[in-house]
Amino acid sequence: MREDWKNHLIDAGAEFEEDDLLHYGNPERERRMAINGEVICDLSHRGLLEVRGDDATDFLQGQFGNDIRAVDGQHSQLSSYSSPKGRAYAVFRVLRTRDGYLLEMPADRIEPVAKRLQMFVLRANVIIEQAGDSRIHFGCSGPDAEKELQSALGVCPAEVEEVVEKNGVTVVRVPGVHPRFELFGEIDAMRKAWDGLNVHAAPVGPRDWALLDILAGVPTVVEETSEKFVPQMLNLHALGAVSFEKGCYPGQEVVARMHYLGKLKRRMFRLAIHTQTPPQPGSPVFQAGGNPDQSDGEIVAAELHPDGLYSALAVLQVAAAKGELRWDAPDGAKAEVVELPYAVPEGA
Known part of the structure; x- marks a missing residue:
């Protein structure tokens, strides 16, 4: 500075x-x-x-x-x-x-x-x-x-x-x-x-x-989450941050294939996490009672909210997001899905 x-x-x-x-x-x-x-x-x-x-x-x-x-x-x-x-x-x-x-x-x-x-x-x-x-x-x-x-x-x-x-x-x-x-x-x-x-x-x-x-x-992508997510997993297509009409660029084949052929299995959700410990970018999110060796998502960013909970963005398995979630471990802090201020297309 x-x-x-x-x-x-x-x-x-x-x-x-x-x-x-x-x-x-x-x-x-x-x-x-x-x-x-x-x-x-x-x-x-x-x-x-x-x-x-x-x-x-x-x-x-x-x-x-x-x-x-x-x-x-x-x-x-x-x-x-x-x-x-x-x-x-x-x-x-x-x-x-x-x-x-x-x-x-x-x-x-x-x-x-x-x-x-x-x-x-x-x-x-x-x-x-x-x-x-x-x-x-x-x-x-x-x-x-x-x-x-x-x-x-x-x-x-x-x-x-x-x-x-x-x-x-x-x-x-x-x-x-x-x-x-x-x-x-x-x-x-x-x-x-x-x-x-x-x-x-x-x-x-x-x-x-x-x-x-x-x-x-x-x-936000930081060092801990760099190269972990395809742009659509971060909802960038919903934010107008991806062009599917432009020419070639690094990773375009993967992004285009997901758009034209696939349905998103992982995307970004907003969470409210009941913890006093700051969730770090890249830390895991699990289904409650799930497999401790296989997480169902990762934190993108998290900050303390005035309500005392941590507001977070996390890339999750879409199917897992429909159930009860925990942060850091299958029996860890409760994590609730909160509605985003924009719609996310079902496709990519």
Whole structure:
């Protein structure tokens, strides 16, 4: 994190452990605010990767699972990068820049994604570099977030994945249980935007933003879950994050075969888990009383909810999700399926 931006957050009450922002002094209150009120959240814990150059569009079109030609100055998209076996290395948001694209994803995915992309550049006119130090990135969410953005910036995207720009700040609307936005820009413009929104929105820590992702049913792939799931298992087709019409890319045969020939046997569900122990990404989910040597699913992400339970996303066997579930062991903590905020097609 940039030192000047870190100091700005400290002035706003942020508490750090080295460079990791934890919270703003009252994590329980902040968690409740994230669910019910207007909040702003620094997103420096999520990495930014810039891909630019004359050949950037064609290059990325041959690598990612969504149709990057649909990304322009007014539209972002959710996409993924998969192995030849069709398993996702990463899930990320793509935005257009003046001469290329910005990819926003968990920080631990930046280096492996950049390294793998670099392997295929060959003679293409493409530059790949980290952009976390050149841009500030924070989120805004809440029932009145649209009004607050209009007041602070004078603009507000109307639809999910719509992008607007004003006075050096780029704003993209992202899925959420309340209107939710991510803002990008250089530090002077972003300081002003943060201070304007901070009048009526409470700053919260990164775990609260991760909780909002879970409640919105938006998956995250991290090191522990990299290459474990085909995009459809993460509901990316339901989120408009997979194109079945575009040309070849790594893993396309697997993704297309599942779409045209198969019925999903595993997909992502939202769970409420009755535990005091934080479920970790990749940890197992079982049918109650099932085989301890054969799990029925895996946690994608989990965060503590204000109700005292852990809200989680998990990829489960569809048949198993119809019965009683346990986390971590067949006789472990109870895990209840909670309805997602979007429909998931039965097919893939």
